[in-house]
Amino acid sequence: MQFARVIGTLVATRKVAGLEGVKFLIVQPLDKYRRPLGEPLVAADGTAQAGPGELVFIIGIREAALALPETFVPVDHAIVGIVDQVDVR
Amino acid sequence: MYIGRVCGTVVATIKNELYVGRKLLVVDRLDLEGRPTARYDIAVDVVQAGVGDRVLVLDEGNSARQIVGREPDGAIRAVIVGIVDEVEIGD
Numbered sequence: 001m002q003f004a005r006v007i008g009t010l011v012a013t014r015k016v017a018g019l020e021g022v023k024f025l026i027v028q029p030l031d032k033y034r035r036p037l038g039e040p041l042v043a044a045d046g047t048a049q050a051g052p053g054e055l056v057f058i059i060g061i062r063e064a065a066l067a068l069p070e071t072f073v074p075v076d077h078a079i080v081g082i083v084d085q086v087d088v089r
Numbered sequence: 090m091y092i093g094r095v096c097g098t099v100v101a102t103i104k105n106e107l108y109v110g111r112k113l114l115v116v117d118r119l120d121l122e123g124r125p126t127a128r129y130d131i132a133v134d135v136v137q138a139g140v141g142d143r144v145l146v147l148d149e150g151n152s153a154r155q156i157v158g159r160e161p162d163g164a165i166r167a168v169i170v171g172i173v174d175e176v177e178i179g180d
Binding site for chain 1: 096097098099100101102103104105108113115117127129130131132140150162163164165166167
């Protein structure tokens with residue numbers, strides 16, 4: 001899992017079957033010091049409670065779908081937690 | 090699996106239920122000389138590792154789910170599975 005900052009939201013009315021009800025957010029992946037790292041991406045919100053501005057952690061690949069209520073869905077990144085506190089040296 | 094060094098801790102109240110009651114640590118991936126690389130993971134700890142420890146990190150979902158007893162549907166991948174005592178690399 002990696003840190004990411006939620007920087008936006010995404011709505012898609014027409015989408016592939018299986019993505020109904022999935023909440024999408026635009027996130028900027030971060031390094032361990034929470035500096036931007038790489039390109040922003042679209043992640044499904046596995047917490048259902050994340051919003052713009054929040055520091056979250058994301059999981060990728062097959063495990064992303066497993067973070068959602070319906071686990072056999074086509075997603076590649078998901079938010080699995082909202083960070084309260086980080087202590088990194 | 091890779092060798093890492095624990096460099097920090099993460100606290101999160103709102104999170105996937107699988108992480109409730111488990112410790113989340115930030116781990117730097119190390120190169121063969123033991124230096125931190127730019128890569129890191131937020132990993133679940135199951136061996137009571139602490140900041141500064143050199144650890145063995147598993148980053149594969151099926152194995153991770155096996156470790157926490159959550160097959161086949163746990164959203165978990167990176168797990169600290171050992172504390173490294175010694176590494177010897179041949180010439």
